[in-house]
Amino acid sequence: MIMRTHVILMLALFVGTLGAQAPLTALWALDETTGTTAADGSINGNHGTLVNFAGTPWAPAVFGNGLTFDGIDDYVDCMPNGGLPVYGTGTPYSVTAWVNAPPQNDKRIYSEGNSTGAFGSGPLFTLGSGTSLQSNLRVYIRNDALSQQLTAQSVSPVFDGTWHHMAWVDDGAGAGRLYVDGVLDAADFSYTPGGTYTFDRVALGAVLRATTCCLMSGMLDDVRVYPFGLTATDVALVMGNATLGTGFQVNQPGASLDVNGLSGSFASAGRITVAQGATFTLNLSTTLGGYPWELASANVPAIANGLVVGPANTVNVPLGHPSTTLANGFFSTTWGAPLSLPGFPPTGYALSASTILTAPATSLLVTLQFGMMDPTAAGGFAVSGALEIDIP
Incomplete structure (x- = not known):
């Protein structure tokens, strides 16, 4: 999701806790x-x-x-x-x-x-x-x-x-x-x-x-x-008459992720069960086209308040877990070409991608979360909600 060196540098500045209760209308x-x-x-x-x-x-x-x-x-x-x-x-x-x-x-x-x-x-x-x-x-x-x-x-x-x-x-x-x-x-x-x-x-x-x-x-x-x-x-x-808590990221315009239309909430990661050998669709979208991106995955459930970065981003993939992988080399590859004008900083634009994947023929749990560099954000990037794919 983010460079591990970035994580270390940001911890002292941005780690915090979120409210105890999810928004309720x-x-x-x-x-x-x-x-x-x-x-x-x-x-x-x-x-x-x-x-x-x-x-x-x-x-x-x-x-x-x-x-x-x-x-x-x-x-x-x-x-x-x-x-x-x-x-x-x-x-x-x-x-x-x-x-x-x-x-x-x-x-x-x-x-x-x-x-x-x-x-x-x-x-x-x-x-x-x-x-x-x-x-x-x-x-x-x-x-x-x-x-x-x-x-x-x-x-x-x-x-x-x-x-x-x-x-x-x-x-x-x-x-x-x-x-x-x-x-x-x-x-x-x-x-x-x-x-x-x-x-x-x-x-x-x-x-x-x-x-x-x-x-x-x-x-x-x-x-x-x-x-x-x-x-x-x-x-x-x-x-069960519970009060929903917080600690999980939700999709935002800068970074959005869903699988077959399901995504996470403030109170929990999204979760979808996929049969072995079945296909499913991973959807990613952003309004920050042209900036570097990352897709983090880990073979463990999402965690609440894993890393709170800035006022609007919570990383729920456990970055320190041995199974965690970062799909794109630590924000190294841009998604599309930067849009820029002389004298102006680059600006993002809307992009999306859908990928059809086939579940392996073995039991697996994988947690995904998507991030985009965002120069305008307090933490420097935007993070999607987390989603767990359960293949029993």
Whole structure:
């Protein structure tokens, strides 16, 4: 990833520790027992107001209490004080929830809409029950011009009268994926975003716009929104009611790495399991074309806070491990030709590369991380997220 001599020189200047908790946009635990507020457990204060609930709508759920929706007029109106709405910025995000609800047609767990849109109009981002498959989960995304970017249903059931955990993960550029009970769903949730999305309403259990619709019948518990894409490891931790930590690098414009569309998060390295002899695609991209680059690999898992360099880069490949290799001779080879003008320093430009690799016919674990020299960065380079390839 970086020259080992660089590592030694930088240690004294830049090694540090990252925050203890990963970024969190909203957490509605729904553990209340009285009142009309669904408190947001994040620092953003995106508290919800219970609307039209009668009696005592809380009941024992997966973790503490959950909230029961009658499917007639109950919903939670969430105040978008910080980080919400989460869709439409072109950046990664995730939405998770525990759901216990019967089969139903086009009802919503979580939604983002526009207060002026009438029924059938206005932008929408919603997670809810299916239409043709009413036991399954449907993801629906529509822009201001009413162009449907995504309307896809899961293969696995979510609305079948028992508790299920759902986690929707989107890189913001159309690489969506859904986990049901911690397992990646087999449905294709890829799409092409486009246009604008003017959202100002966020709700649980319904869609809020000029008129309210799509009211869910059933229970919700522990609804969370994250401003980054969760890994499978993260999803498993959230299912267990864990607080996600930090210590791992995420992709950035200067250095991005994924394998078959999977990448790392603040809380963990990305991880993909590949069968022996199977092919997979390694994707690298950068906005720093023309500068030297490196690809580090090691036959051990990624480590948290392996080396924190500058304010935005954490090396998670254990550079001192005997199996660690640096693929390009210590930042020795430029990626493309430098773009420069007389009197100006060289500037980077966008480049990408995709390589199809074949897994060996033996068991192997390899951790990868990609880096680019970046003269404008505090540490002198940009680092991608780390990704573990497991070949059992």
